[in-house]
Each structure stands twice: as structure tokens, then as C-alpha cells.
Amino acid sequence: MDPFSAIVYLRITYPIYNMRTTQGEDLMQSSFDGVYSGTRNSSIFQILVQDNFLSNEDCDKIDAYSAEIGQSPVKIALNFGFISRKNYERSLTNAGYVFEQIREEAFDDAVLEKIELKFADEHLAVPLRIENHRVVTIMANPDDQLFIDFIRLTYGMEPLIIVASDLDITWLSHKLLGQKYVKSAVFELLNSDNASSALTTFTSKQLIFIFSFIGIIAAGLILNFKVTSIIMNVIMSTFFLCTITFKLFLSLVGSKFELYQAVTKSELKSLNDDDLPVYTIQLPVYKEDKLIKKLIWNLQSIDYPRNKLDIKLLIEEDDDKTLNAVRNLDFPAIFEVIVVPFHMPKTKPKACNYGLHFSRGTYLTIYDAEDIPDTDQLKKVVAMFNKLPEEFICVQCALNYFNRNENFLTRMFTLEYSYWFDYVLPGLDTLDIPIPLGGTSNHFKLAQLVDLGAWDPFNVTEDADLGVRAYAKGHKIAVINSTTYEEANNDFFNWIRQRSRWIKGYMQTYLVHMRDPALLIRKIGFKGFLGFNFFVGATPIMFLINPILILIFIAYVVFDLGIIRTLFPDWVLFISIFNLMVGNILMIYVNMMAVFKRRYYELILFAIANPLYWLMHSVSAYKGLYQLIVNPFYWEKTNHGLSKTHNQNNAAKQ
Template sequence: MMENREYYRKSLFQEKGKLSQKKIYRVEELEKSLNKSFLRIVLNYGYLSRRAWKNILLEEGIELYNFDFDNLVQIPKQEIIKENLHKFLDALAFPLVQTEDYLEIVIADPSDSININQVEGILGQKVDKFHVAEDMDILKALHITYGLDYLDKAVFGIYDSDRESCAIETFTKPQLIAIGLTLAVGVLFFYFFPINTAITLNLILNFLLFFSISFKFLLTLYGSKMETARKISKAELDAIDDDELPFYTILLPVFKESEVIHKLVWNLKNLDYPLEKLDIKLLIESDDAMTYNAVKEMDFPCVFEPLIIPYAQPKTKPKACNYGLYFSKGKYLTIYDAEDIPDNNQLKMVYALFKKISDQYVVVQCALNYFNKKENLLTRLFTLEYSYWFDYMLPGLDNLDVPIPLGGTSNHFRFDKLMELGGWDGFNVTEDADLGLRAYAKSYKVTVLDSTTLEEANNDFFNWIRQRSRWIKGYMQTYLVHMRNPIKLYKKIGLKGFFGFQFFIGGTFFTFLVYPILLTFLVFILFLHTGWLNYIVFWNDGDISQGLLDSISIFFPDWLVVVAIFNFTVGNLMMIYVNMIAVFRRRSYPLILYALVNPFYWLMHSISAYKGLIQLITKPFYWEKTNHGLTKGSK
């Protein structure tokens, strides 16, 4: 077969694969310009489906090789393979057996004599025997056998380069001592001065809650000034010549999400960017048989390269993305989730913005919103939240020039600066919020762009709790990491940045944790002052003694009741107002009345926050899986 390459290429691709001569010429051009094998371009650039290629090989009478992935061994020249791993991946060739005078390999395209010759040149000996296997199996074999050095960097890169910024240690010894001393002093004060301590604590918590809510309220108002701002005009977009566009990497981390792979392919095909300049990596965990088999059995052409990540803990999205960095080729890089629907011109808009702004700006965050916003009450509330967060709060932070916590998707990076920052922390479950702060601490800047990526809003209560508990746990992680040395953090990011970090990162989880506590106090106070407590406790069988009532009342003086009522009334009204104005930019006016449900939505956040707090202590690196593809809604 190797000796008659053109004959087999014509038989396999043109006659059986139904590729026209024009398409074959185009693939050959890409083969030379991209330095990838003919088959890899055919399978990853939308010319032929993997199932169709498998059927072609079987029709040709070729027996497909089945790997024993649990017993793969490195060949004697393993260091050469590691140094040239990218070439073997592009050639879709795996060295199976090697001795001094014998070489046996597995390839994906029996007509590809060029890459077989390349393998012979790298290893310095002739191929004596070859097998044919599916490309996905060869990729998996190469990654799990020779990609372990990259895997180690993906997991421990931040720990090795900047240990103070790594979340591998949840609580440092000084933090544990500080927490212990605070609790001990609190207990002592409560023992000797119970009334004053209880009143003071209640007052402090009320003040901090109100201040945190007020900060977000003012941020939203400040961000609303930019509601109609457009950073890239239509004229600037139209002036872009496709020939000037650089390579752009898109990382697509997935885990057990086979149900949305078909939608993903469709969404990627709609991007207004030259396909040959897109470097799209589908990141699949090696033990994720569901997604792996779904991609192997795809019956229509795809437009991404599968990248199989060797097994390692922690099994987190940042670890997967870090591994993908070492196989990325773009000048710019972004991340999309499997169900994302970005604006079709988003990549061009980001490119145009990066050309306009200084090199200090290393990340552009695009807005996120939902395509199934009207599906049920939960999706409506979720949409309101994302609308004020990405359309108002983040622009407010942007214009104040304080740290911006990045969202989990649609953040676009200068690739070289991302590598300089060390990528993401594989142990942090809100890796992008952490990265935004690390970038700011190194005097880099993050900005936002008025381009939207539509996602799938959680339509299931328990699925929402899982997702939100992970987010809030990650904010706790990020806060603990960067507050290991508050003075050092202050010197790095300045007063404005330090203040913004305290009330946007720390304040976010603080409000959710404190909200139900203060609400319980308020309800108890109201019961106490209205006489309902007497009825509830004794079911109308008797009276609570006046002495007991007086004993309880001294912990809740009248002025504190006024403070608590004011705090909850004004605080909730501010957040309801924030949710209401969130509808205007996107003209989602039918959602405006749902903002009234926000106080109950906050209680859902509190449930998630306490779940996240428990997990922070018991299993800090556990990635709570969010199920996608549940919606029946549409844009």
C-alpha cells in the first residue's frame, strides 16, 4: 500500500469517501501549510466523518487494530518520541514494537507513505510492519503513553512556579491559627460579655452584608453608563481582511457530555473565521468512555481535533485546559463550553480589540447569557443574574480598573501571556476568577467586550445547586489563596484593587453565608416582639414568663431591630432593582417582574454556599459535575 500512495488515496478518499478532486487538492494544500497528515485534515476540518472513514477501511478489507490501553509500553527510543510527540500526533502514527533491527507501528491511514517515511526518519530505521487503527485510538495511545510530562506540568505548573498562588493547600497554618484565635477570642468575649458581644456581632454582620450589597448596587449603576457602548464598530469589523487573521485556538473541555457534541459541531461551523486558521481542541478525559465513543461514532464531519488527556487527579477543567495549552498553536486562545453559542463574529471582534488596546491587556471577557431563558422560573432568574453580572457589574469593574473575576468561558487570551502566567491553577474550581486576579497582580489588565456567548441555563434545582456550590467554593478557595499574605496582596494590587477584591470576591460568598443567619435573627426578633413566639413555643397552653422574654429581648434591643429591618428591606430592594434594570440592555422585558423573586433566589445561593463550605473542608478539589443538554428551550 505504501508504494502506491496515489492509487489508495484515490480509492479510499475519492471513490469510497466521495471527496471531489477539488476537495482533495484543497486538503493537500492544507497538508503542506499546516504540516498535518492528509487524514487528520480530512477528519478534523469537516471533509469526512469518523464513522464513514471506519466503514471505508472495513470495506477495503482492512482489519482494524485494537489497542490494549492498560498494557502499552514505551519503546526504547522513548525520549525521541517525547521530543517529537507533536509530529507523531500530526502523523497519526504510534510506535508499537521496536528492537535494533525491527520496527512495528500503528497508523490511521494506510495510504500515507509520507508520514510513515517521517516516522522512519525520526526513529532512524525502516518500518517492518504496520497495523491500521482508528485515529482516536492512536491519539489516545500517544497521549497516555508519552504525554505524562505535559500532564505533570498541567497539574503542578502553578505549584512549581508560584506556590503561594496555588490552591493545593486550602488553609495555611497561619490562617488556621488566625481562625482559631478569632473563634477563641469570640467565645471568651461571649462568655464574659454575652449581651454586648451578641449585639456587636449582629451589628457587624448587618453592616458588612449591607455594604457588600451596596457595593454591587453601585457597580451596577456605574456599569449601566456603558450600556450602549460599542468597543468595536461595524466599520472596523468589515475592514478586517481574512488573510491578516492569526491562528486562533479554541479549547473545548468536555466530560460525559456526548449529548451536546452534535450541537457543538453546528455552533463551531457558524463562526465567521477562516476554518484553516482555527485550532480547535476537544479535550476528552481518557476515562470518559461516553464522550470518547460518541466522537468515534460521529456520522457527520466535525471541525475539531480530539485531544485525549491522560488520567490524573484532580479531575478538573483547569487541569484539562492546561494540558491543552501544550498542544495549542494559536496567537490567541479562548475557551467554550460544549453547549456554547458564541456570536458568529466574536473571534474577529476580539482580534480587532486586541489590535486597538495596549499589550498590558491580556484577557478579553465576553458576556454570557442564556438561550433557554424562558423555560421555567429557575432559567428566568438565572438569566437575570447573568444579565446584571456580565452586562453591568463587570463593565463597572472594568471602568474602575479593579480585578475582574473571569467567567468560566468566552474569555480570550493572548496566548504568550497566558503561558507566562502559568495557565490555570488545576486545584482551583473557579480557575478563571483566580487567573483574573493573578493577571491583575502582575500589572496586566482584563477588559470586557460587548459580544455575547449564549449558554444553557440550568433548568433543574439540584443541578443548579451542584453548579453554584462549586462556583462559591471556588470563590472561597480564591479568597483564601490570595489572602495568605494580605499586606503583600495590598502592595501588589493597590488600595482600589484590594478593596474591590474584598467586596467582590470575599463579599460574594460572605453575603450568601450570612444572609440566612441574619434572616433567622430577624424573623426571631419579629416573633419575639409580636407575641407569636409565645404561641409557637407553648401552642397556646400557657405563657412564657415575662422574665424569659426580658432575658431574650436584651440581646435584641429596639434600635437593632430597626437596623435589621432597614438592612433587609433596603438590601433586598437594591438587589431587586439591580435585577430589574438587567433586562434593559437585552430588551428582556417579560422577565422584569421575576426580579421580585430574588430574595428566595438568594436563599438558594445560601444553600449552595453552605454545601460549598462543607466541600471546601472535606473535598476542596472535587469538581461538582453540571449536567448539560437538559433543556428543551431555544433562543
């Protein structure tokens, strides 16, 4: 029987299955969204109850979740915190079942083409090949009668069932059946909106402009070295001062809302848990095996109905460390593992795009493995969206650090993030200027996110790019009074890797959106255009020119080099030094401002070290520029779990 006929037959035979067919997609896609709801009649669940791993009340909840969500009972049990994988396998092994290793199992493409990944994923089962007139079928629950009947109807044969771990089945099914989804994750934006893709780093027009600009400077230096140097110096120092003044202005505007509560406690209390929408949380991880246990505890503290959470742990195909860390958990997990098949580029936005195909929430957010969000954050966002106009598609929460006092680097990082999220972003929001989103805790309307083309897998600061792209298409982004606490980088070289990627991503974002400046002005208006240039474009340029100005300052003031006096008249040097000094003083001032909202008064003196912190940024900026030219899509891995601050929850409350 063909797959479509099997669907029709099973819909008649199993009316308790809430099956929905999706027209215009592959026949099997989402066709079996509803699943077997009778755990009381399942021998596997009877074994689990007898072994006291599940109660009858648990089975009732599993049945209810299964009918509501459309996933098999065993998947509900393993992914919604009812039973640990170790206890599930222990119970079945004691009952006589043998769990096989299936990583190297042979498969037949003719068999696989009749099964859809989403159906296989919902049931934790996949047919692999025909052997002795039977369909070799890998199953986590050998008692899943619906999937067994699907095999009989589709292939006209009985299944030869091999029992295996649900994680191994997930890994194998996504690897074998996930190619069309991972290709969509990589190329969807490129195909639908080529102009917004960072696949092309420099367009022909941009290369002509850049090399023409370099040629003009070179010709000027050859023809009149002194005059050209003076002009360049004055332009750089003036640009430096103007950019910092703009950021000071943003901070002052944002400071007006220091005590503003976007969502009040009374608004939170008015929410009814039964009316809350399904909320997807994506957790893209790579080699984060050390943080898995902390991640689970952090997720369990979220104040949101468990059956309304759709938590996806996105693991790369080659990341056996993290997969094994999940496998070895000795307590129940509250997330679903999605294995991202291998495909270049190997970036976080590609993994998030892949996860979208399996997400079912009305809203979606992203957290990193070490994140500690405010417990009421999801409810706050729902309340915020309920009162915002329709054009708002994203709410950005503040980010800060739970290990702020660990060393010099974490203190400077905390000052920077406090200034950025507590003052600058509210300033951008107030002035209606495009907001470059932070790396996590941005909450989207899922449907509108998909319509927007989701994240650009070729952009290494995909969220900053998405914020600008959303604004350019008429959408709005709001800032909310909720914080997610992260781990501040406490290692210099790890910090350089992370920051060089961020700065490279800002360069990518600027190049993408400045391919047609006139068109960008029409999309975001002249005010938005200026804000984008001074904020996104000027940030990496400022880090690049900062050490040049400092070198001139040192050569003139400290070493009193005669060549500097010969090259630059005193009035030029005075302007340059004034701009450099005033610019750094202003940045010290705005970093001092950053401590007041969160009362981090112990950090105020560290703001004086901001010029040194900026020099570190300059090192990262030159590294990012080099990578932009030679390896633009390379995602430098930031190592997490390095902090020695273990009492994270207490730190978050300080």
C-alpha cells in the same frame, strides 16, 4: 539511527516538509511540524476520491492546510470537516484494510522513549514494540511515508503496520506519551509561582488567624454573651448592607455603558480574512456525549476562516461516552480530539492546561459544550485586541442563556447573569478593579497566558482566580459587546452542585490572594484591594450570613420571640432589620435593572423573588464551605443538555 539524525536526514530527503527543530526541548518535539503534502500521490487518498468521499479540490485544500499547519493530511481531512470518520473507515475497509482494536496492545518503554507525543499526534501513528525484528506500529493512514521512513531511520527496522481508528490512536498515544505534559499541566503554576497556587487551602498564618478569631468570639460569648452578640449582629448587618451598596454602585457605573459598542460594524468589515491570526478554541468536556452533535453545529456557525481555527475537544482518558459519540458521528467534525491522561486533580483547568501544549493559536478562548457564541465573536475580539494597548491580555464576552423562560430557576439565572455581565463587569472595568472572569468566552493572548502560568488546576473557579492574578501582574482585561448563550440550569439539585462549586472557588481565590494582604495592596493598589475584598471576598460571606439575619428577622417580627428582645435592644434590631430589608430591596432593584439592556421585560417581576434566590445561594455556600474544608479540589460535575428548549439558535436571537 538516533532521532536527531533521523530528523536531519528527513529534512534533506523531504524538502517539501516544513520541518522546524526547537532547541532546548526534547529532540523530537515539534521537529516534524510539516508533513507530507502530496495527497494526489497517496493511495489512501486516491481510494477516498474514487469513492466520492473527497474531491480533487478537497485534496488541494488538504495539501495547503497540511503545509500551513504542519499536520498530516489524514489528520487535516478528519479534523477540518472534509470527511467523516465513518466514511473514512468504510472506504478503507472496502479497499481491504482491517481496523484493529488497540486499547490492550502491549508496548515497550524503550520503543516509546524514541517518539515524541506531538509528532505521533500529528501523524496519528505510534510505534509500540519490537516483534520479529519489526516495529509494531499503529497508524490511521498506512500510507504515511514520512512516518514509515521515521520508523526505519530511528529503529533500523521495517514497521509492522496495524491500522486503527484515529481516535483510538489518539487515546493510546496520549495515555502512553502524555505524562510529562499532564504533570506540567498540574504542577507548572505550583513550581513557578507557589504563592498563587490553591494546592494549600489554608496557610499556617490563616489558620492561626481563623482560630484566634473564633477563640475571641467564643471567649466574648462566655464573658458577656449579650454585648458580644450585639456587636456581631451590628457588624454582620452593616457588612451586608455595605457589600450590596457597593454592587449597586458597580451596576450604576456599568449602566453608563449600556449602549457602548466596543467594536463597531465598520471595524469588523475592515478585517481581511487572509490577515486574521490562528485562533484556538478549547472545548473541555466530560461525559457530554449528548451534546456533541449540537456542539458541531454551533461551531460551524462561527464566522472565521476554517484553516485559521484550531479547535481542541479535550476529553478525559476515562470518558469513553464522549469519545464514542465523536466516533459515531455520521457527518464530518471540525475539531481535533485531545485525550487528557489521568492525573489528579480531575478538573477543567487541568484539562485546559494540558490542551495548551497542543494549541497553536495567537489567541485562545474556551467554550462549554452547549455554548452558542455570537457568530462574529472571534472577529470582534481580534478587532478589539488590534486597538487595545499591549498590557491587555484578555477580553471577556458576556454570557447569557438561550432557555431563559423555561422555568423559575432559568429566569432567576438569566436575571443574575444579565446583571453580572451587562452591568457589574463593565463597572469593574470602568473603575479599574480586578475582574473575576466568567467560566467561558474569555479570550486570551496565548503566549501571555502561558507566561502567566495559565490556570490553577487546584482552583475550582480557575477563571476568577486568573483574572485577579493577571491584574496583580500588571495585565488588563477588557469587556466587549459580544454574547455567548449557554444553557441555564433548570434543575434545583444540579444548580446547587454548580453554585456550591462556584462559591467554593471564590473562597479558594480569596484565601490564595489574601495570604499576604500588604503584598496584594502593593500589586493591585488600595482601590483594587477594596474592590477585591468587597467583590470576591464578600460574596460568599454575604451568602453565609444572609440566613442568620433572616432568622433573627423572623424570630423578632413574625414569632415575636421574647428571647430576641431580651438579647438585642430595639435599636440593634431596628438596624439589623433595616439593613436586611434595604439590602434585599437594593438587590431586587439591580435585578430589575438587568432586564433593560437585553429587553427581557417579561422577567422584571421575577426580580421580586431575589430574596428566595439568595437563600438558595446560602444553601450552596454552606455546602461549598464544607467541601472547602474536607474536599477542596473536588470538581462537582454540572449536567448539561437537560433543557427542553430545542430551538436554541432562535432563542439566542431573541
